[in-house]
Amino acid sequence: MKTGTRLLVVLLGVAAGAALIAYYIVSYLMVTPHAVAATVTGPRQARLTLQTVASFGHKPHQDWVSYLARDSHGTWHHTTVLKVPAHATVHVTIYQYDTATGLRNPFWGRPEGIIGDTMTVDGKPLRELDPDLASHTFAIPDLGVTVPLKGVPDNAKNQCSVAPCTLAQAHTTVTFAFRTGKRGKFRWQCFVPCAAGFILGFGGPMQTLGWMDGTLEVV
Amino acid sequence: MSAAAGPPAPRHGLRIVLIWAVLSAIAVPLVVLVLGPHLPPGSFSSEAADQKTANTVMTALLTPIVLLILVFFGYVVATFRQRGSAIEDGPPIRGHGGVQTTWLLATTGIVLALAVWGSYTLVQTAHGAGGGQGPSPTDLPKGHRQALPIQVIGQQWEWTFRYPSYGAFETRQLALPVDQLVAFHVTSLDVTHSFWAYRLGVKADAVPGVDNIAFVTAKHTGSFTVRCAELCGLWHGHMYRTGYVLSRGAFDAWAAQQRAADSANLHDLGPYRRTYYPEPLHRAG
Numbered sequence: 001m002k003t004g005t006r007l008l009v010v011l012l013g014v015a016a017g018a019a020l021i022a023y024y025i026v027s028y029l030m031v032t033p034h035a036v037a038a039t040v041t042g043p044r045q046a047r048l049t050l051q052t053v054a055s056f057g058h059k060p061h062q063d064w065v066s067y068l069a070r071d072s073h074g075t076w077h078h079t080t081v082l083k084v085p086a087h088a089t090v091h092v093t094i095y096q097y098d099t100a101t102g103l104r105n106p107f108w109g110r111p112e113g114i115i116g117d118t119m120t121v122d123g124k125p126l127r128e129l130d131p132d133l134a135s136h137t138f139a140i141p142d143l144g145v146t147v148p149l150k151g152v153p154d155n156a157k158n159q160c161s162v163a164p165c166t167l168a169q170a171h172t173t174v175t176f177a178f179r180t181g182k183r184g185k186f187r188w189q190c191f192v193p194c195a196a197g198f199i200l201g202f203g204g205p206m207q208t209l210g211w212m213d214g215t216l217e218v219v
Numbered sequence: 220m221s222a223a224a225g226p227p228a229p230r231h232g233l234r235i236v237l238i239w240a241v242l243s244a245i246a247v248p249l250v251v252l253v254l255g256p257h258l259p260p261g262s263f264s265s266e267a268a269d270q271k272t273a274n275t276v277m278t279a280l281l282t283p284i285v286l287l288i289l290v291f292f293g294y295v296v297a298t299f300r301q302r303g304s305a306i307e308d309g310p311p312i313r314g315h316g317g318v319q320t321t322w323l324l325a326t327t328g329i330v331l332a333l334a335v336w337g338s339y340t341l342v343q344t345a346h347g348a349g350g351g352q353g354p355s356p357t358d359l360p361k362g363h364r365q366a367l368p369i370q371v372i373g374q375q376w377e378w379t380f381r382y383p384s385y386g387a388f389e390t391r392q393l394a395l396p397v398d399q400l401v402a403f404h405v406t407s408l409d410v411t412h413s414f415w416a417y418r419l420g421v422k423a424d425a426v427p428g429v430d431n432i433a434f435v436t437a438k439h440t441g442s443f444t445v446r447c448a449e450l451c452g453l454w455h456g457h458m459y460r461t462g463y464v465l466s467r468g469a470f471d472a473w474a475a476q477q478r479a480a481d482s483a484n485l486h487d488l489g490p491y492r493r494t495y496y497p498e499p500l501h502r503a504g
Contacts, residue, residue, distance in 0.1 A: 104408050105372070105495075106487040107379055107389045128483050141377050141457070144391075187457050189376065193409070200409045202375050207453040 033079035033210035035217065036069040044088040051076070051095040051171075052136050052149065056211075057162030064205040065098060065136075065194050065212060068164055076164035080214025086183045089115070092147075094174045095167070097160040098135040100151030101194045101201070106131035108191045111176065113144035119176040121150050140188040140216055145178050180218045189213045231298065239290045243283040250279050260420050263443060263464075265436045266349030267420030273340060273348075280329060351405055351414075351423025351431035354493070360434050366402040369395060370491070373405070373412030373425035376454035378445060385474045387491040388481035393462035396470035397440050405431040406494050413448035416462060422448060430493040437464040 001009075038046040049070040056066045056078070068076045084090045103109055109131040111119045118125050135151030149172070152159065156170035165171065190212040193201025205211035255275035262268040299309075341348050342358050352358060360366075370381040372389075381389045395401050405414045405423040412425035416435075423433040440463075447458035465473060481488075 105374055105379065106489065107484065109487050110481075110484045128487070131487050141391075187454055189454060191374070191377070202409055202452065206375070209453075213453055 033081050033214075034077070035081040035083050036071050036077050036079055037083040038085070038090060039072040040085060041091070044085070046085050046088050046090045048082060048084060048090055048092045049095075050092070050138070051163075051165060052098050053160060053163040053165055054098040055161050055163075061205070061211075063196070065196065066163065066205055066210075067190075067212060067214065078163065078210065080188070080210050080212075081217070082188075082214060083217045083219055084180055086180055086218045088180050089177055090180060091177045092138070092175065094138060094147075094149060095165065096135055096149045096151065096172045096174055097165045097169060098151055098194070099154050099156075099159075100133050100135050101192050103131040103134045103137075103148065103191065104193050104201075105191065108137050108139070108146055109134060109148050110146075111148065112146045113140070114147060114176040114178045119147055119174055122173055134192055136194055136212070137191045138188065139191055140178075140186050142186045143178065143180075143216075145188075146191075147174065147176050149174050182218070184218050186216045186218065187213065188216050231294070235291055235294050238294065239283070239287050242286050242290065246282050246286060247279055250282050251275060254278065260417055262438065263418040263441065264349070264420050264438055266434070267418060268438070269340060269348060270420045273337070276336070277333070280333070284329075349420035349422065349433060349435055351403075351433045354430040354432065356432050356434070360400060360436075362400055363402070363434065366400040366434065367395065368402050368404055369393070370493075371403050371405040371414045371423075371425065372495070373407040373409075373414065373447065373451075373458075375409050375452050376447075376458050378414070378447075378458065378460055381488075381491060382474060382477075383491040386478050386485065387488065388474075388478045388485065389488055390477045390481065391460070392473075392477070393445060393460060394465050394470055394473050395437055395462070396467045397437050397464050399467070400434060400436050403433045403435065404493060405433065408495055410451050411449050412451050412458065415446045415448040416443055417446070418443035419462075424449065428494050428496065440464050440466055 038048040041047050051068045051070070053066055053068065055063045058078075066078065067080050069079055069082060070076050109129045111117055111127065111129075118127050120126065121129075129148040129150055131148075133150050134148040136149045137146060138149060139146040152170045152172055158169050160166075160169040160171070190206065193206075194212065195201050195204045195206040198204045198206070206213065209215070255271075255278070258271050258274045258278065260267045260270055262271060301307075356363075368383050370383065371393075372379045372381065377391065378393070379389050379391055380393050381387055403414065403421060403423060405425045406429060407425040407427045409427060411427070413422065414425050414433075415422045419435050419437060421433050421435050423431045425431065443462050443464070445460045445462050447455055449455075451458070
């Protein structure tokens with residue numbers, strides 16, 4: 001084989017290898033769940049509806065705990081990428097279908113960063129949740145927002161095991177509102193070690209976008 | 220009949236040493252006097268200033284060594300460059316006892332001197348140099364019994380801070396008073412984190428079940444950034460906060476305001492402890 005041909009083969013091989021590596025890296029970095037936008041209900045007003053489920057009930061991780069988001073047509077989506085308008089008041093409703101795990105740090109039992117520092121749980125205003133009763137939290141640390149979510153009792157009847165859950169199943173309803181500022185992208189997460197079967201309860205769904213962590217895009 | 224005497228061979232070694240000595244005499248004072256004051260991490264705290272001094276000393280020591288290599292390399296490239304097309308073997312290289320002995324003695328001396336000086340600095344003058352010393356520090360600064368304790372709690376993925384001298388309130392904000400010895404008690408609720416307040420010159424691992432103590436005295440009011448320096452999961456890169464060094468009066472007012480804001484939560488926080496076990500675990504399988 002001539003030297004030029006050899007060189008060409010080597011160069012093509014290196015280029016193909018580099019392309020495959022680049023494709024793998026880009027594909028890995030670009031895999032993010034699709035976004036669900038909050039429903040705009042008026043000037044500088046929006047509504048965001050979420051639910052938490054103890055087990056997703058579908059592949060690829062049937063037993064993973066997860067958040068879901070509802071779009072303006074009422075359809076539930078398995079995503080944690082949320083879009084809300086800038087400089088607006090966002091009214092959040094979370095239907096909480098999981099039982100309590102308890103907070104590792106009781107500090108997160110106090111709602112913060114929301115209007116009036118008060119949430120409602122099943123219609124009753126609450127400024128503090130017993131840390132042992134928390135199932136999850138909805139927290140946007142960079143916006144100072146933390147809301148503990150009360151779990152359903154362990155012995156509750158008609159518990160949900162497959163998402164999306166319905167209002168006919170055992171749940172608690174948590175509502176609150178927070179104000180957004182300028183545009184930006186913020187992470188949000190759960191602070192409860194709720195990932196069953198993972199070390200310290202913080203693996204799997206707690207480390208994966210689309211399950212118990214997400215981004216809030218203020219647009 | 221003797222061979223005709225040519226021009227005397229230039230003394231390359233002497234030339235290299237002279238060039239190196241002149242450049243070093245210029246560069247070292249520049250490093251100490253001009254670059255030194257701008258070296259990290261600055262002088263925001265006593266510990267940071269000590270670290271800056273250490274960086275200045277080591278850079279000043281490093282400068283003549285780097286210059287020797289560069290001068291030698293440049294001189295050889297310029298002087299012994301092969302001209303023309305002929306490629307010939309150079310003269311054989313043989314060992315030189317004097318050079319080898321000098322090199323060994325000089326490098327050994329430098330390393331040992333740095334070790335002695337570094338140990339002295341660590342133990343006597345910087346009381347831990349801003350690093351975590353574990354639960355039983357041996358290098359205790361003067362007045363350590365009056366140090367203001369601030370507990371740093373790492374958790375996936377946020378820092379919180381407890382102030383046991385002020386009712387043990389907990390907050391996401393970090394503030395400390397200026398000119399006050401502070402004892403950071405760094406711990407974790409889950410995996411290993413690392414509390415890194417760069418401008419303060421403080422870096423201490425946050426390990427579950429361990430009370431890792433680091434001392435610092437901030438010398439100026441202002442802000443500093445806190446980061447996690449230990450890869451700890453999905454949002455590791457988001458574990459940063461801005462901390463503040465306040466005047467004594469401003470700090471007391473801030474602490475009172477934080478304590479009042481946290482009052483409803485205090486009974487749930489439980490008593491202050493040096494470490495916390497990562498509970499609950501029952502969902503962890």
